[in-house]
Amino acid sequence: xxxxxxxxxxxxxxxxxKCGLPTCMAFAVGLLGREKKIEECTPLIEEKKYEAKLNxxxxxxxxxxxxxxxxxxxxxxKCFGCGNCVVACPVNVAADPTHCxxxxxxxxxxxxxxxxxxxxxxxxxxECKRFGPGRVLCNACTATCPSxxxxxx
Amino acid sequence: xxxxxxxxxxxQDIEASVSEGKLTKAKNLCRKGHxxxxxxxxxxxxxMIGRKQVDLNQAIARAAEILRSxxxxxxxxxxxxTLEAQRVGISLAEKLGATIDDTSSFxxxxxxxxxxxxxxxxxxxxxxxxxxxxxxFWGADPSNSHPRHLSxxxxxxxxxxxxxSYEEERTCLVVDVRMSATAALCKENLxxxxxxxxxxxxxxxxxxxxxxxPRVGDKKKMIELGTxxxxxxxxxxxxxxxxxxxxxxxxxxxxxxxxRLNEIxxxxxxxxxxxxxxxxxxxxxxxxxxxxxxVSFKGGEIxxxxxxxxxxxxxxxxxxxxxxxxxxxxxPFATAQALARLPLIAIDPHRSLTTDAAEVVIxxxxxxxxxxxxxxxxxxxxxxxxxxxxxxLPADEQILKRIMEAI
Ligand code: SF4
Ligand code: SF4
Ligand code: SF4
Ligand code: SF4
Numbered sequence: 001x002x003x004x005x006x007x008x009x010x011x012x013x014x015x016x017x018k019c020g021l022p023t024c025m026a027f028a029v030g031l032l033g034r035e036k037k038i039e040e041c042t043p044l045i046e047e048k049k050y051e052a053k054l055n056x057x058x059x060x061x062x063x064x065x066x067x068x069x070x071x072x073x074x075x076x077x078k079c080f081g082c083g084n085c086v087v088a089c090p091v092n093v094a095a096d097p098t099h100c101x102x103x104x105x106x107x108x109x110x111x112x113x114x115x116x117x118x119x120x121x122x123x124x125x126x127e128c129k130r131f132g133p134g135r136v137l138c139n140a141c142t143a144t145c146p147s148x149x150x151x152x153x
Numbered sequence: 154x155x156x157x158x159x160x161x162x163x164x165q166d167i168e169a170s171v172s173e174g175k176l177t178k179a180k181n182l183c184r185k186g187h188x189x190x191x192x193x194x195x196x197x198x199x200x201m202i203g204r205k206q207v208d209l210n211q212a213i214a215r216a217a218e219i220l221r222s223x224x225x226x227x228x229x230x231x232x233x234x235t236l237e238a239q240r241v242g243i244s245l246a247e248k249l250g251a252t253i254d255d256t257s258s259f260x261x262x263x264x265x266x267x268x269x270x271x272x273x274x275x276x277x278x279x280x281x282x283x284x285x286x287x288x289x290f291w292g293a294d295p296s297n298s299h300p301r302h303l304s305x306x307x308x309x310x311x312x313x314x315x316x317x318s319y320e321e322e323r324t325c326l327v328v329d330v331r332m333s334a335t336a337a338l339c340k341e342n343l344x345x346x347x348x349x350x351x352x353x354x355x356x357x358x359x360x361x362x363x364x365x366x367p368r369v370g371d372k373k374k375m376i377e378l379g380t381x382x383x384x385x386x387x388x389x390x391x392x393x394x395x396x397x398x399x400x401x402x403x404x405x406x407x408x409x410x411x412x413r414l415n416e417i418x419x420x421x422x423x424x425x426x427x428x429x430x431x432x433x434x435x436x437x438x439x440x441x442x443x444x445x446x447x448v449s450f451k452g453g454e455i456x457x458x459x460x461x462x463x464x465x466x467x468x469x470x471x472x473x474x475x476x477x478x479x480x481x482x483x484x485p486f487a488t489a490q491a492l493a494r495l496p497l498i499a500i501d502p503h504r505s506l507t508t509d510a511a512e513v514v515i516x517x518x519x520x521x522x523x524x525x526x527x528x529x530x531x532x533x534x535x536x537x538x539x540x541x542x543x544x545x546l547p548a549d550e551q552i553l554k555r556i557m558e559a560i
Contacts, residue, residue, distance in 0.1 A: 080334070081183035082296055083304035088319065093311070103282060103301075103310030105166045105181030117179050118187025144309060144319070146296040146334040 002060045004028045010057040012043050012050055031061065032153070034071070070128040071152045072141075079119040079149035085141035086113045086120070091127050113141060120149065156538040157182055158233075158521035159189035160299050161426040161531035162278075163538075171522075171542050183300035193519050196504040201514040209515070213552065216474070216498040216513045217559035220249055223472035223496075225451065229463050230500075231255040232428035233477035235526030236535075238549035239434045242476065243441055245557050252449040252470060254463045255434045256427075256478060264397050264424055265435050266445050267404045273411055276389070276421040278305070278532045283312035287381065287388040289326045292351065292395020293425050296334035299531075302425075303335070307391065314387075324381065328354065329395060344370070344378060351399040355410050358382070362413055388420040394427075426531040429520070433529035467491040474498045476549055477517070479505035500552055517549050524548035 008028040019040045021027045030036030038057060044050045083105065086092055092100040095110035106114050112124050125131065129138035130152065141150050155167045159182075168180040169190065176190050200212035207215075220226050228246050231239050232255050246253035257265055267273040281288065288307040295302035303309055308325045311318045319325070327336040328344045328351075336343040346354045350369070357367035361379030366372060382388070392407070400407060407422075414420040426432050435445035442448050444457040449466075459465060463480070467473070468491045475497060481489045482505065492507075499511035502519045518524035523544040527537045547555075 079184065080296060080300045081185070081187065082300040083181070083183065084309050084338075087304040087309040099166075101311050103305035105168075115181055115183065118182055118184040144338065146338055 002032070004032050006060065007031050007057065010053045010060070011041060012047075012053075014043065016043060018042050034153075070125050070130045072122060072125060072128065072130075073151050073153060074120060074122060075149050075151075076119040078147045080147050081115045081118045081120065082146060083115055084144040084146065085150055086111070086115060088140040088144040089113050090129065090138065090140060091124075095127075155541045156521055156536060157186040157189065158429040158519075158528070159183070159186035161429050161432065162299050162301055162305065163429060163528055163530045163536045164301055164305070165536065165538075169541055185297075185300050190522065193502070193522050198499075198501055198504050198508050198514050198516040200516060201511075203512060209547070212513050212515050213555050214559060216515060217556050219472050219496050219498060219513065220245075220251075220474060220556065221560050223249075223251075223470070225470045226251040227463065227466045227470040227473040228253045228476070229255070229466075229473060229480065230476035230478035231434040232257070232426075232431035233520065234430060234434075234549045235520050235524070235528055236430065236433045236437065237526045238476070238553055239430070239437050241550055241553040241557065243438060245474075245553055245560075246448075247450045248557065248560065250449075250451045250453065252451070252461050252466045253438070254447050254461065254466065255431060255438075257431050257435055258446045258462045259464065259484070260394060261397055261424055261426060261431070262435075262446050263400070263402045263404050264392055264407075264422075265426075265432065267408060268422060268424060269435060269439055269445060272404070272408050273422045274415060274420070275423060275533070277534050278307070278423060278530070279534070280421070281312075281389045281423065282306045282310050282315070284314050284387040285312075285389045286315065286322055287324050287326065287385040289328065289388065289390045290335055291328040291390055291392050292330075292397070292399060293391050293393020294329070294333035294335045295391070295393075295425065296338070298393065298427065299425060302391075303338070307389065308338075326378075326381070342381075344374065346370075346399075349399050351396050352403060352406050355406050358410060359413060362417070382414060382420075383417055385418050385420070388414070388418065390420060390422045391425050392422065393425045423532050430528040432531060432533065433527075436529060436533075464488050467495075470495065472496045472498070474500070475507055475511070476500045476553075477502075479507045481506040481510055500549055502546075515552055516546055517552055518544050518546040520548070524550075526550065 011024040013024050015023045019027045092111040096106045096108040099107050129136050155169050157164045157167050166181050170178045174194050200207050200209045202215050228251050268275045309319050315322045325339040326342040330348050353369050357369045360367045361375050367375040439445045442455045447461040449456045449461045467488045473495050497511040498513040499508045500515045502517050508514045523540050525539045
């Protein structure tokens with residue numbers, strides 16, 4: 001996954017504050033956290049000399065665009081369908097303790113992660129512990145995945 | 154709910170819908186199981202004699218004829234068949250005075266023998282889920298071979314005595330020659346062995362447990378391992394093919410380790426069988442003959458030994474019946490070559506090198522998908538299942554019964 005430093009290197013690095021932030025570095029962090037959009041750095045968009053940088057930035061940011069609101073990205077091509085994340089996710093376990101809790105496939109519609117057609121799929125992401133005001137940095141699903149098929153940005 | 158016959162975990166919580174010869178929706182099947190179900194629909198066999206299409210009755214009659222006239226037939230395969238089919242297969246071997254062997258003969262046989270004879274203490278995977286606080290994968294990579302092993306039983310689920318599970322109450326260890334997908338989940342507990350070095354590694358553990366300095370391995374890490382083993386309340390070891398091959402039949406050393414560990418705490422061994430019902434065959438044959446594989450019934454006598462293994466018997470027999478397996482592409486070249494020169498009868502749902510070379514091909518229904526029955530999970534639990542669809546093809550069991558009647 002791209003880092004704030006890599007993003008920073010693709011910005012104008014003038015600290016002109018037009019984006020509403022004091023420094024380009026702060027803007028890079030904002031982009032990574034998806035609180036800011038590339039378009040808010042107007043010099044980068046408008047000035048021709050930054051064109052190459054802009055194109056590169058759009059390229060490295062593309063995977064982040066596909067992330068859900070919690071920042072969860074699934075790479076189905078890497079997934080083994082092992083169900084580790086399904087059984088480890090605290091929201092899944094709370095929603096379906098008699099199945100997910102004991103290692104079985106979920107029977108409840110309230111779970112976030114389940115395995116379908118051999119790979120993991122995510123629903124109800126608004127329930128994810130990383131979402132909303134009281135969010136915590138849960139990583140049960142990524143930490144239990146043997147194939148790096150789930151990540152957070 | 155259906156079961157999956159993709160590996161010996163026989164997962165029972167599968168929801169699968171099939172329409173027009175395709176798997177349209179599947180829930181809870183892992184990728185391996187999904188591939189297994191999907192492949193079910195392609196490359197199907199049809200009844201053949203001498204590579205010419207015939208009807209099923211003709212193929213069965215010809216198979217019976219070949220077996221009846223053979224002096225020392227070999228019946229091989231079995232680990233992908235139901236208990237019901239295996240039972241008929243063993244009776245057929247008895248009736249013919251044939252040699253019978255299964256795939257355990259060249260993989261997990263020595264381990265299975267130790268477990269079924271009680272020389273290694275064992276338990277069910279449900280016990281592992283309920284009680285185990287230490288799981289050791291040794292020469293095994295379940296994330297690839299038995300993908301739902303960790304989530305259903307050995308690491309992540311909550312159990313009766315393990316409500317806090319992997320977060321606080323379970324530790325997972327891997328002993329392997331490499332960083333496998335499973336080892337990546339517990340990197341700090343990966344203990345590397347050199348290829349073929351497992352017996353030495355066991356000796357080193359025994360030294361540490363005896364309070365001595367181990368001769369091999371990173372001494373500090375070995376002492377850490379010793380402490381982890383001693384602190385275990387209820388442990389389970391899952392030996393995979395890596396350990397079994399490396400020990401080359403020297404199960405005594407593993408038995409010695411388990412005996413020692415059980416003086417300190419509780420430790421069990423649960424095998425990691427590949428094919429979905431290998432254990433079933435081993436149990437049935439053992440009940441009948443006292444041996445798990447490699448048995449000859451020639452002249453009404455039960456003889457067991459390396460001479461009766463598929464590797465040797467392939468060279469001395471004069472016809473072979475192969476059920477649900479593809480020895481021509483899976484076995485060592487010399488064995489495959491010896492089999493290929495024989496009149497072969499293949500009972501198989503799928504086309505393979507073996508069915509292509511066979512004198513008689515008999516198509517069968519796929520267990521789990523198209524045929525019901527019973528199978529024995531890798532830990533010895535019997536699982537009964539119903540088919541998901543009705544294909545109108547006979548199961549192995551019916552085919553074998555008909556061959557038997559015709560003889
Ligand atoms: S608008 Fe662009 S150049 Fe100006 S501070 Fe923000 S990121 Fe830097
Ligand atoms: S971050 Fe936590 S709550 Fe969110 S999906 Fe992953 S395991 Fe579940
Ligand atoms: S995302 Fe990872 S942990 Fe979840 S099912 Fe796929 S491989 Fe297993
Ligand atoms: S773990 Fe084995 S039995 Fe379970 S779904 Fe996967 S392949 Fe099928």
